[in-house]
Amino acid sequence: MADEPRASTGSAVTEWFSTRIGGVLVPVAATALAFLIGGLVVAITGNNPITAYKAIFAGTGLNWFFPWVSGDARADAANDLQQTLILMAPLILTGLAVAFAFRCGLFNIGGQGQYWVGFIAALYVATNLEGTPRPLHVLLAIVAAIVAGGIWGGIAGALKATVGAHEVITTIMLNWIAIFGGTYLYEIGGPLQGPQESIPRSDEVFESAELWPIWGSLPALHAGIFIALFALVVYSVILNRTTLGFEVRAVGFNPEAARYSGISVSKNYFLALAISGAFAGLAGGIDLLGFKFSVDVGDFGTNFIAFTGIAVALLGRTRAVGILFAALLFAALEVGTSTRQLDPEVFEPALAVDLATMIQALVIFFVGAELLIVYIWRARTLLRPGQAAQPELKQ
Amino acid sequence: MSTQSRTALLGNGVRRLTEPRTIAILGIACGILAFWLALPPWTVRSVGGPLAAGFVALACGIAVVPRGERKLGWWAIALGVAGTLGAIWLQTKEAETLDSILTAGVLASTLRFATPLAFAAMGGIFSERSGIVNIGLEGMMLMGAFFGVWGAVWSGTWVVGLLMAMLFGGLLALIHAFFSIHLRADQIVSGFAVNFLALGVTGFLYSSIYPGGIETEVSRVPNVQLDFLYDIPLVGDLLGGVFGWIMFAVVILSYVILFKTPIGLRIRSVGEHPKAADTVGISVYGVRYGAVVTSGVLAALGGAFLSIGFVGTFTENMTSGRGYIALAAVIFGKWLPGWAFAATLLFGFGFALAIPLQREAGISENLISTLPYVLTLVALVGLIGRSIPPAAVGRPYVKG
Numbered sequence: 161m162a163d164e165p166r167a168s169t170g171s172a173v174t175e176w177f178s179t180r181i182g183g184v185l186v187p188v189a190a191t192a193l194a195f196l197i198g199g200l201v202v203a204i205t206g207n208n209p210i211t212a213y214k215a216i217f218a219g220t221g222l223n224w225f226f227p228w229v230s231g232d233a234r235a236d237a238a239n240d241l242q243q244t245l246i247l248m249a250p251l252i253l254t255g256l257a258v259a260f261a262f263r264c265g266l267f268n269i270g271g272q273g274q275y276w277v278g279f280i281a282a283l284y285v286a287t288n289l290e291g292t293p294r295p296l297h298v299l300l301a302i303v304a305a306i307v308a309g310g311i312w313g314g315i316a317g318a319l320k321a322t323v324g325a326h327e328v329i330t331t332i333m334l335n336w337i338a339i340f341g342g343t344y345l346y347e348i349g350g351p352l353q354g355p356q357e358s359i360p361r362s363d364e365v366f367e368s369a370e371l372w373p374i375w376g377s378l379p380a381l382h383a384g385i386f387i388a389l390f391a392l393v394v395y396s397v398i399l400n401r402t403t404l405g406f407e408v409r410a411v412g413f414n415p416e417a418a419r420y421s422g423i424s425v426s427k428n429y430f431l432a433l434a435i436s437g438a439f440a441g442l443a444g445g446i447d448l449l450g451f452k453f454s455v456d457v458g459d460f461g462t463n464f465i466a467f468t469g470i471a472v473a474l475l476g477r478t479r480a481v482g483i484l485f486a487a488l489l490f491a492a493l494e495v496g497t498s499t500r501q502l503d504p505e506v507f508e509p510a511l512a513v514d515l516a517t518m519i520q521a522l523v524i525f526f527v528g529a530e531l532l533i534v535y536i537w538r539a540r541t542l543l544r545p546g547q548a549a550q551p552e553l554k555q
Numbered sequence: 556m557s558t559q560s561r562t563a564l565l566g567n568g569v570r571r572l573t574e575p576r577t578i579a580i581l582g583i584a585c586g587i588l589a590f591w592l593a594l595p596p597w598t599v600r601s602v603g604g605p606l607a608a609g610f611v612a613l614a615c616g617i618a619v620v621p622r623g624e625r626k627l628g629w630w631a632i633a634l635g636v637a638g639t640l641g642a643i644w645l646q647t648k649e650a651e652t653l654d655s656i657l658t659a660g661v662l663a664s665t666l667r668f669a670t671p672l673a674f675a676a677m678g679g680i681f682s683e684r685s686g687i688v689n690i691g692l693e694g695m696m697l698m699g700a701f702f703g704v705w706g707a708v709w710s711g712t713w714v715v716g717l718l719m720a721m722l723f724g725g726l727l728a729l730i731h732a733f734f735s736i737h738l739r740a741d742q743i744v745s746g747f748a749v750n751f752l753a754l755g756v757t758g759f760l761y762s763s764i765y766p767g768g769i770e771t772e773v774s775r776v777p778n779v780q781l782d783f784l785y786d787i788p789l790v791g792d793l794l795g796g797v798f799g800w801i802m803f804a805v806v807i808l809s810y811v812i813l814f815k816t817p818i819g820l821r822i823r824s825v826g827e828h829p830k831a832a833d834t835v836g837i838s839v840y841g842v843r844y845g846a847v848v849t850s851g852v853l854a855a856l857g858g859a860f861l862s863i864g865f866v867g868t869f870t871e872n873m874t875s876g877r878g879y880i881a882l883a884a885v886i887f888g889k890w891l892p893g894w895a896f897a898a899t900l901l902f903g904f905g906f907a908l909a910i911p912l913q914r915e916a917g918i919s920e921n922l923i924s925t926l927p928y929v930l931t932l933v934a935l936v937g938l939i940g941r942s943i944p945p946a947a948v949g950r951p952y953v954k955g
Contacts, residue, residue, distance in 0.1 A: 201759065267743050267744070333883065333928040333929075334928075336928040349919075350919065470747060508763075510758075511762050513758070514762060517758065518752060520755070521749075521750075521752035522752070524748035524751065525748045
C-alpha cells in the first residue's frame with residue numbers, strides 16, 4: 161500500500177529510500193515499539209521484562225540457528241523450531257488472504273471463516289474416499305480446501321460486487337456462520353460426528369491423506385510449509401506479473417480511475433475476495449492434513465489464527481517477503497508464549513499469551529498509523545490534503 | 556465488457572427480488588404461515604415451525620419499515636408478533652410441558668441477549684453518525700465487562716463498577732478516536748486493533764489480578780422490585796432490572812439527542828458533510844471525539860451488563876462477538892436508534908429461541924445460532940442499496 165503511488169515528484173534517491181528502506185524501517189520500528197510497550201507492561205506487573213522476553217525467545221526455537229547451541233539444548237531448540245514453523249505455514253497463508261484483498265482496497269476480516277470452511281472441506285474429503293492412493297488423496301483434500309475457502313470468500317466478494325454490501329460486515333457474519341455451522345456438524349449428535357458418541361469430535365483423516373512429515377516428531381514439521389512458501393511465490397507472481405494482478409492493484413489504488421480505464425471493478429472485487437478466501441481455506445487444509453488430523457468442536461471458538469493473519473499482512477505491508485518475516489515473528493511469539501514452552505517460574509504463560517495478543521494489537525496500531533504518515537508525507541507534493549489515497553471504505 | 560454487463564444484470568435481478576416491497580410481502584406470508592402452523596391441526600407436531608416463520612416475518616418487517624415500505628412492513632411485524640405469540644399461547648394450552656420454557660422464559664432471555672447489544676448498538680450509532688466507523692465496539696464491551704467487575708470487587712459496590720466500566724470503555728474509545736481522527740489511520744484497521752488490544756489487556760489483567768479466578772462475591776446490579784409491574788409477563792421482564800431501565804433511557808435519549816437537539820444536528824452534519832460543518836464553525840474533530848468516546852462509554856455499559864449485570868463474574872473474551880452483532884444491528888436498523896433497538900431485540904429473540912428449540916424440537920442449538928448472522932447477511936444483500944450510511948463515514952477529515 162505504502163509504496164504506491166510510484167509517480168513521485170521527489171528525486172530518485174528519496175524515492176528509492178522511501179520505498180525500499182522506509183518500507184523496512186517502519187515495520188521494524190513499529191515492532192520494536194510494540195515490544196517496548198509490552199516490556200513496560202511486564203515491568204508494571206512486577207516481572208523483569210528482559211528475563212521474560214529471554215524465556216519467550218528460548219521457547220521459540222530460533223536459537224537453533226545459533227551455531228554455538230549444541231547437545232540437548234540443540235535438540236530442544238529443534239523441537240521448538242518445528243512448532244514455530246508448523247504455525248508459520250498457516251500464518252503465511254492467512255496473511256496472504258488479508259493481503260491480497262487489501263491490494264484490491266478490501267479488508268478481508270473473514271479469514272477465520274474461510275479457514276474453517278477449508279478445514280471442514282478437507283476433513284470431509286480426507287475422512288472419505290478410502291483407498292485413494294496417497295498423493296492423489298492429499299491433492300484432492302487440498303483442492304477441496306482451496307475451493308471451499310474460495311467459495312466462502314467469493315460469497316462476500318459477490319455481495320460486494322452485485323449489491324455493494326460492505327465486505328467487513330459480510331465477512332464477519334460469514335465467520336460466525338462457519339464457526340457455529342462447524343460446531344453443529346461435529347457436535348454430539350451432529351451429522352458428521354466421529355465414532356465416539358459421547359465425544360463431540362470428527363473422524364480421523366485417513367493416513368493416505370496426511371501431509372508428509374519432514375522434520376521431528378512432536379508433532380513433526382510437515383510439508384505444508386513448502387505449500388505456504390509456494391503460495392507466497394504464487395501471490396507475488398499473480399500480483400506483479402499478471403493482468404489480473406494489475407487490475408486488482410489498479411482497483412485497490414483508485415476504483416474510479418480503474419473503472420474509467422475499462423477495468424471491471426465488481427469483477428475484481430469478486431475475484432480478490434475469492435482468491436483471498438482460497439488462501440485462507442488452504443491454511444485450514446494444511447493445518448488439518450499436517451498435524452491436526454481431526455477437529456474437536458471446542459477448537460472452533462478458540463482459534464484466532466486468521467486474526468493474527470491480519471497482523472501478519474499489515475506488518476508485512478502486503479509484500480511477499482514482508483509477510484514471510486511477519487509470519488515467522490508472530491509464529492515464534494505464539495509458540496514462545498504457549499503453556500508448553502514457557503516456564504511458569506519465569507513468566508506465567510497465562511499472562512504471556514495475552515501479552516502476545518497485546519503486542520500484536522500494538523503492531524497493528526503503529527503500522528496502521530504509519531501508513532498514513534507515509535501518505536501524508538507523499539500527499540504534500542502529490543495531492544491536495546485530505547485526498548490522500550485510502551482504500552475506499554464508504555459503504 | 557460482457558462480464559460487466561452480466562454482473563450488472565445479476566445485480567439488477569438480485570435487487571428486484573430484494574425490493575422492500577417483495578420482502579414485506581414475504582414477511583406477511585411468513586406471519587400468516589406462522590399463525591396457520593400454530594392452529595389446532597398442527598399444534599402437537601412441533602413448535603419450531605411457527606416460531607421460525609414468525610421470526611422471519613418479524614425480521615422482514617423490521618428490515619423494511621425504516622427503508623420506506625411502511626404500511627406493508629408494519630403488517631409483517633404485526634403478523635409476525637401475532638404468529639409468534641399465537642404459537643406460544645396455543646402450544647402452552649395444548650402441551651403443558653412447554654409452559655415454563657416458552658412464555659416468560661423466551662421473553663426474558665430475549666431481553667438478556669438484547670440488552671448488551673442495544674447499548675453497543677446505540678454507541679455504534681453515535682460513532683458512525685459522526686463519520687467514524689467503529690468495529691472496535693467488541694473491544695470496548697470487553698473493557699466494560701472486565702472493569703465493571705474490577706470496580707465492583709475493588710469498591711464493593713456495583714455503582715463504582717459501572718463507573719469504572721464507562722471510564723475504561725471511554726479511554727479505549729479515545730485511543731480509537733485519536734488514531735482515526737488525528738492520525739487518520741484506516742478506521743477499520745484501528746478498530747480491529749482496538750479489539751485485539753482489549754482482548755490482550757483484559758486477559759492480562761484478569762490473569763494477573765485474579766490468578767485463581769474471582770473468589771469474592773461480586774456486587775451485582777440489582778433488580779428493581781416493583782411487584783405490580785413484575786406480574787405482567789412482558790413488562791415485568793422488560794423492566795425487572797436497573798439495566799433494563801438504563802437501556803430504555805439510553806435508547807430514547809439517543810433518539811432525542813441525535814434528532815431533536817442541536818448537538819445531534821452537529822453530530823449528523825459532521826458525519827454527512829464535515830467540510831460544510833467546519834465552514835459554519837462546528838469543530839469537526841471535537842464532535843467526532845465526543846461521539847466516539849460516547850460510543851465507547853455505551854458499549855462498555857453493554858459489556859458491564861454481561862459481567863456485573865448478569866452472571867456476576869468475568870471470563871476471558873466473554874463478549875465473544877457481541878460487538879460485531881451490535882454493529883450489524885446498527886446497519887439493520889439503518890443508523891436509527893429505535894430500529895437498531897428493534898434489530899437487537901430480533902437478534903436476541905433468535906438467540907433466545909435456540910435453547911428451547913433444541914430441547915423441544917430437537918433442532919441443534921448451534922444451527923439456530925447461525926440464524927442471526929444469516930439474517931444479517933440476507934438483510935445486507937437485500938437492503939444495503941437502500942441503507943445509506945452517513946456520507947462521510949470512514950473518511951478522515953483534514954482541517955482546511
